[in-house]
Amino acid sequence: MAASRARRPERREEPLSRERIVEAAIGLLDESGEGGLTFRALARRLATGPGAIYWHVTGKDELLGAATDAVVTGAMTAATATATAGATPREAVRSLAVGVFDAIDAHPWIGTQLARAPAQSPLLRIFEHLGRQVQALGVPQAAHFTAASALLNYILGVGGQNAANALERRPDTTRAEFLDTVSTSWANLDADEYAFTRSVADQLRDHDDREEFLAGVDLIVAGITALR
Amino acid sequence: MAASRARRPERREEPLSRERIVEAAIGLLDESGEGGLTFRALARRLATGPGAIYWHVTGKDELLGAATDAVVTGAMTAATATATAGATPREAVRSLAVGVFDAIDAHPWIGTQLARAPAQSPLLRIFEHLGRQVQALGVPQAAHFTAASALLNYILGVGGQNAANALERRPDTTRAEFLDTVSTSWANLDADEYAFTRSVADQLRDHDDREEFLAGVDLIVAGITALR
């Protein structure tokens, strides 16, 4: 380990670039969350000073945006490939949705970030691809916007919740254990005030987040097709 | 103005309390956004030192949570009153949804905050009330969780977007002007890459956010009733 590191050619020789900075930022965000992305930590990882980063990037907001953009773009190109390979609109929507879902699962910080991207370019790309499938579903043109927005907003809502859960969950507990904890806490809520929540506490315990998410997508697709 | 302030009994005499702190925090958040809530600014407004606040509140996270909780609770009690006054389930869902929508419109910062509430108590209250209406819609019990979640996540997604838009929008521009700007920018997107988005750019210009939001709620309710 020490030997291989010693033999490796000098890392610091590679010139700084926007690409390398964004890449390092993503690494930092994945490892230690939004709080872990610091200009000082980033500079340390890139073997330079904090000021150097500002020559390539205007500030932290842009950096966060670029990192989100990079991750979402990667996820989208994979998902749209499946989507265009002769699938039904419903299948294509599911594949797009699952692409975003998995991206947020792998990088929880984008769940929070997607809701505040200023240029919104990654969001717009998702919206575009969802919209094409809405068209393919054959709904009247006047309902296109509503239908595509409903899908996107649902996906963003789940993404935000998943991101929050990932933050709340202790890193050493599995998703199943976490769901179990929530489920029992729901079951112990006040019987009058939370009658409904208590009644679905059991369902929560055995749910697969991903399946549950897709069931919601199907529900909205059903609502969309009802517009025909 | 100056006279009335001079005559007013000494403000600083009122003892500090969790309530007063949360109230002042909401004021700060409303006036200058998430960045405006600072322990120093809060202390100045309460005519005390930053340390005093920590005796009543464990830290900034709890403070943000308590502020969100207070605002959402207020919005919910108003909305549930309408909801229970002999309305159809669909009307009740709309009234609940609009309650959250308007609360986020009035306090954009809760749009971001709702997606990360750790205790999630305000979210759970919304979920409970939506769930009751789902029950009233007469869907099979196995679909209760999915249906209520779909509604909640859609509402949260829109809330997050509205919060982001409120931040992005210059304070001196109206919502209509903002939509107009976005609409023309969509119309100028690449014709191939953003064919769908371009095709709905016109619809965006004349849309009322609230109506559009409710159309999405109706769409999901339609999807839910299709489960019967």
Add this chain to the structure above:
DNA sequence: ACCTGAACACCGTTCAAGT
């Protein structure tokens, strides 16, 4: 019990100075 405010350990960002 409750408040004060200086002090600590951080931030993002800037900028003179270097190469």
Add this chain to the structure above:
DNA sequence: ACCTGAACACCGTTCAAGT
């Protein structure tokens, strides 16, 4: 053109000291 790192103006939070 690109990098360096000290310095500035902030943060949240703590804590000895006061009442």
